[in-house]
Amino acid sequence: MKPIEQMPISIKGFSLKLSDDASLTSSQRIELISKKLPELRKGQVLVKILASPVNPSDLVHLLGKYGLKAESGLFVGFEACGIVVHANAGFYGKYLVGKRVALSAQPGHDGLWAQYAITKANYCLPVTDAISDEQASTLIVNPCTSVCLVERAIALGAKAIVLNAAASQVGKGVIRYATSKGISTIACIRNKQHAEQLIELGATQVLVTGDENYQQILQDACQKYQAKVLLDAVAAEDTARSLKAMPNGSTAIIYGRLTETHDPFGGIFPVADVIFRDIKIEGFWLAKYIGDASIWQVYRLSQKVQRLFTSGVFKTDIHKVVDFKDFAQALDHYANNKSDGKVILKPNADEGR
Template sequence: MSTYPTTNKGFALNFIDNLDAPLSDRITLIEKPLPKLKRGEVLVKMSAAPINPSDLVYLMGKYGLPPVDGAYAGFEGCGEIIAANAGLYGKWLNGKRVAVSATPGKDGVWAQYAITKASYCLPVRKEISDDQASTIIVNPCTSVCLIERAKELGAKAVVINAAASQVGKGVIRYAKMQGIKTIAIVRSKSNVAVLEQLGADRVILTDTESFRDELKLASKELKATVLLDAVADVDTPKTMSCMPIGSTGIVYGRLTETQDPIGGQFAVADVIFKNQKIEGFWLATYIGNAKPWQVLGLSKKVQKLFAEGIFQTDIYGQFDFDGFATALEHYAVHKSDGKVILTPNA
């Protein structure tokens, strides 16, 4: 039986109310006492933890959760449960490798150890590596949930912006399996061939004079009535204006928040005269409202896709405590290069 650790080393939030401050200045490597487990909690020895766009927004104090100065950052990861105070389920989990989600408002997972609720831990299939397992909750589950929602809305095709992101690539893969066509919007020409090879039915560059005409034509031809929006700001009304009457925009991110304080905009005229709708999606809300069997079912579906090689997270590199802050800055600017993974116990 493992000895319960007394201290925990990791990257804590150093909140700075200045949008121009470097992201690496917003985290501080500290060591602090490791508290004992409360009822319902487990202790996870972390193997790997990625950086997600939501982590960047949280570091800037713009996320749906208020920043907690001095708390470890990081929303998801992978590790082994080495202690549990969660009844029979905790005993069953003890010793297992799990994908883990941080408890909202508490310490995150960019540390050697993470304390979280047992219900936020999902046993991981042995075929899935640690770096891939560390990424199976936030992005892949979001990709699946977004397409399932598009199906509920009766969409024959979807438009996805920031399509070279991990969520975007997951959407393209899963939509293809579900018989839904995809129109991928990207800024970089280098991503066009990549997304076409992945299965996108159309790939359109945003920074061209013909962008609106191309998107209008593609949306009409493919009957794309749902926008999956990770960008927000002026991108939402710009894209929706090219889509058919009755289209729905599902805003699940705001990548502009990593550079700009504007959260989101929509076109009033399109809402009134084109009967367009805007709704939001946050995975934390979905999981919080879902039944346990629904969460386990989602996890099994996503892990099966990983094990079969259908889903795959692009990895930029693995970094220990020494190299992580520099890699954080790289990821903030070059997200399409792949995930930066922290390996705190390497």
């Protein structure tokens, strides 16, 4: 690891190119640039990036439809694994220097698809040596979301959960973690080829949304298992359709919007059910959860997730590991084949650590 005085003056990474052209692929919305490494502000750390995955939230951000404003010229990428090389962040920052961490991008600042990144110290979580760089790079966004969603469902008194996009990494994590907690899962997918895998992971029942009698089968399953919590990554029509099949007093927790729509709002809710059937709708955004929590709350969540990784309960499916040169092609593959597994960028692959 280079001493701080030998850090490069400029760094390479993928930045966002804003465009209103809806036909552009994900790779056409980014460009590889070099720019000056900024100085650390108070509370920040500098991290050498070892691995950084592509998540659905990254794709939505490239479209300019995420909860954070898309800004041209900023590096993109929300999640990574790296080594902290410098800190301006008090005791915790000093503790992190030299350690390998899972990290999230600081909202409104450069992202993590770059050789180096600057973020807040409390967005960095030390990781055990038992977890590879590739797996550690996926530690925060999906596994932490899976755990938080299941624990919120437990707090709501759920005995069973309905989840859409169940073949996603969050969906698989929810199934694994809910099963370990004795919570039944009704997993809804678009492609039946994933059904057997989800059953092997512990899904109680798998439904294919395109089946002719899907709505009735979903309603029967919700009644059978008393599923009163919906974990919704799809939004739009799927929210209302799913809630229609669920018992009175059910709650939808919406944490994503995978529906391919250019509607900037993207929500369709059953207003009559909210009024007359005591249906409730709430949102979950991990970035806000981490931003509002104390360092120690986030640290405890990280330790729980890492134990689930090392025990084999959690494992991220990885399709391909690439460098800058091969990233564009791999990015477009992921955009069209998310269930194949993650694409991982290694921006310093030719340098080692």
